Amino acid sequence: MNLKALKENKTYQIIGGVIAVYIVGAIIFYFAAIAPKIGTIKELKVQIFEKRAFLSKAGSIEKQKEKIEKAKIRIKEIEENISYYEKKLPTEKDIPDLLQYLSDIATETDVKLLEIEKRQEIRREQEQTLYVTVPLKLILKGGYHNIGFFISKLENADRFMKIEGLEIKEDKKNPFEHRGEMVVYTYILDSAETKENE
DSSP states (O other), rough: HHHHHHHHHHHHHHHHHHHHHHHHHHHHHHHIIIIIHHHHHHHHHHHHHHHHHHHHHHHHHHHHHHHHHHHHHHHHHHHHHHHHHHSSSSOOGHHHHHHHHHHHHHHHHTTTEEEEEEOOOOOOOSTOOOOEEEEEEEEEEEEHHHHHHHHHHHHSSOOOEEEEEEOOOOEETTTOEEEEEEEEEEEOOOOOOHHHOO
């Protein structure tokens, strides 16, 4: 079969024309409908990537916010602990307040505070010790139970204190009166100034 005969054969011409129309139609359809969509799909993929990156960053920011909130709570707890220990371990300037406190307890428990003698402070040799021990010798007079009540109040005070060397003696002139002697150890924060003076 030669080319001339092929041209004359109408069936082949129609089939060739239909195939050509399909090919041209497919090319037009691709450039008119699919190609712009591919560009849009690429743009959407870029946007999705950006949104995911943003969400990841936002999630990271949320985690940071959570960490910040936890840190704020921890800071508040630490500040409360510092406040608690500052009450329990006051500084040297708070000694007059302690003496007033002892006097108030004596009045409250109906005990006469005859003498308060501040003895030499006890300093620790270790550098990491943050406090100084201050011994106070107390001499008081009162009923046996009143003295016991006085000691109980000291033990339940807002600051750290320790009692040693307690002696209670009966007053020979008045059997209802007793004389008490003790050493009360209180603790104060060691300031930088006192460390420089050592």
